[in-house]
Amino acid sequence: MNGVQGRTEIVGHFPTTYERVVDELGRRIVGGVWEPGHPLPVEDLLATEIGVSRGVLREAVKALVAKGMLRVRPRTGTRVLPPGHWNHLDRDVLRWKQAGDATALLRDTSELRRIVEPEAARLAAGRACPDDVRALYDTLAAMEAAAAEPGRSGYVEADIAFHRALLDAGGNRLLGSLGRAIGIALEHSFLVSTQTPGAVEASLPGHRAIVEAVAAGDPAAAAAAVLAVIEAAEKEIAQSPGLPRDAE
Secondary structure (H helix, E strand, O other), X not given: OOOOOOOOOOOOOOOOHHHHHHHHHHHHHHOOOOOOOOEOOOHHHHHXXXXXXXXXXXXXXXXXXHOOOEEEEOOOEEEXXXXXXXXXXXXXXXXXXXXXXXXXXXXXXXXXXXXXXXXXXXXXXXXXXHHHHHHHHHHHHHHHHHHHOHHHOOHHHHHHHHHHHHHHHOOOHHHHHHHHHOHXXXXXXXXXXXXXXXXXXXXXXXXXXXXXXXXXXXHHHHHHHHHHHHHHHHHHHHHOOOOOHHHO
């Protein structure tokens, strides 16, 4: 893929053996190395191939069972489940999808944003307290400051914080949790869209329009402003030099 791949890794974090095995197995499943319904290799062979103990491998398998990616049965062994069973809001699953099928993740993220964010903005316009509005202005200010910096370091992080603050401002705890869950998907989308020349500068007035509509208590204007930002991002992604080759 392009330069955006791998940027979601935690800087300075050194994964444990267990984490590395979970990551290796997860990437193989998302990458189609083992097709849905097919069994994983025999435990001894797989542990030897990866270079870990059977105990570590078993713990990693348990983690992937919890993510809906594997099923363990006494007689049939450990088998890969179809993607429809996976927890697609899990941070690891999102990260593996980013590496394995970036185009699909961009599409899914855009569709989810269209479904969720305009209505979240309507709620925010009707429910936001002064602290919520202040948080939106603060994250907008962080976006503007980052946009003015050489290299725009921190812009994507500030943009993610803005959209999380918007979901929080609606007063619906499930929406707030959703914003935190899809952080990697948003980051991937923003990293691609902001590579289009002029995209960062063009996005700032739209984000300000969202804040002003929420602050004014205007649900219709808030929803329209969010939808305009999402539509602009979709166009920027389509034109981005960072667009994955398989999306061209």
